[in-house]
Amino acid sequence: MRAVVQRVSEASVTAGDRVAGAIGRGFLVLVCAMAGDTEAEAARLARKIAQLRIFRDDAGKMNLPLAAVEGQVLAVSQFTLAAQGMESGNRPGFSAAAPPDEGRRLYELFCDALRREGIAVETGVFGAEMRVALVNDGPVTILFDTAAKG
Numbered sequence: 220m221r222a223v224v225q226r227v228s229e230a231s232v233t234a235g236d237r238v239a240g241a242i243g244r245g246f247l248v249l250v251c252a253m254a255g256d257t258e259a260e261a262a263r264l265a266r267k268i269a270q271l272r273i274f275r276d277d278a279g280k281m282n283l284p285l286a287a288v289e290g291q292v293l294a295v296s297q298f299t300l301a302a303q304g305m306e307s308g309n310r311p312g313f314s315a316a317a318p319p320d321e322g323r324r325l326y327e328l329f330c331d332a333l334r335r336e337g338i339a340v341e342t343g344v345f346g347a348e349m350r351v352a353l354v355n356d357g358p359v360t361i362l363f364d365t366a367a368k369g
Contacts (some may be wrong), residue, residue: 220256220264220325221300222363223249226273230293230353232343239349240341245290246271247353251300252317252325253366260365261325265332268292273359281359285338292333295343295351296326319346 224246231241248268252261274283274290285292301316317325323345333340343349 220253220260220329220363220365221251222264222268223297223300224268224271224361224363225249225353226356226359227293228354228356230351232293232295232341233350233352234344234347239344239347240293240295242291242293242339242341244288244356245285245339246292247351248292248294249297249300250294250326250329251297252322252329253301253315254317254321256317256321256325256365258325258328261329262332264363264365265329265336267363269333269336269338271361273361291339291341293341293343294326294330294333295349296322296345298322 227245227247229243230247232239246268270284272284273281274288276282298313298316301313302311303315304312316322326345330340330342
C-alpha cells in the first residue's frame with residue numbers, strides 16, 4: 220500500500236456538496252491499495268502511521284505520536300498514488316492500483332486498523348470525486364510504500 224501523510228492543523232474532504240469528513244489536529248492520509256496488497260500490509264501501514272512520531276514535544280523536537288496530541292486521521296482513498304509510466308511519457312497509467320472492490324476492502328481495513336490503534340478516523344467517499352482542504356502544519360509530509368522493504 221502507498222500513503223502520503225501530511226501533518227495538519229485541520230483538514231476536510233467534500234464529496235458533491237456534502238462534507239464527508241473533517242478533523243482538527245492530526246494527519247491527512249492519502250492512501251492507495253496496490254495490486255497484490257494484503258490485509259497484513261493494511262494493518263502494518265496503519266500501525267506505522269499511528270505510531271509515527273512527528274508532533275513536537277516540549278523541547279520542540281518531532282517526537283510525539285498522534286495519541287500523545289489527541290490527534291485524528293482523515294483517510295482519503297487516492298488511486299492516483301499508483302501512477303506509473305511517467306518516465307517515458309506524460310500520461311500516467313494506474314494499472315498497478317488494486318481493482319476497485321479490493322481497493323475499497325483494503326482501504327476500509329486500513330481505516331479499521333487505525334481505529335483499533337485508538338485513533339479517531341474520518342474518511343472520504345471511496346471512488347468519488349472529492350475536494351480536499353487542509354492546513355499543512357510545518358509543512359511535514361511523509362511517504363509510505365509497504366512494497367519498499369528496508
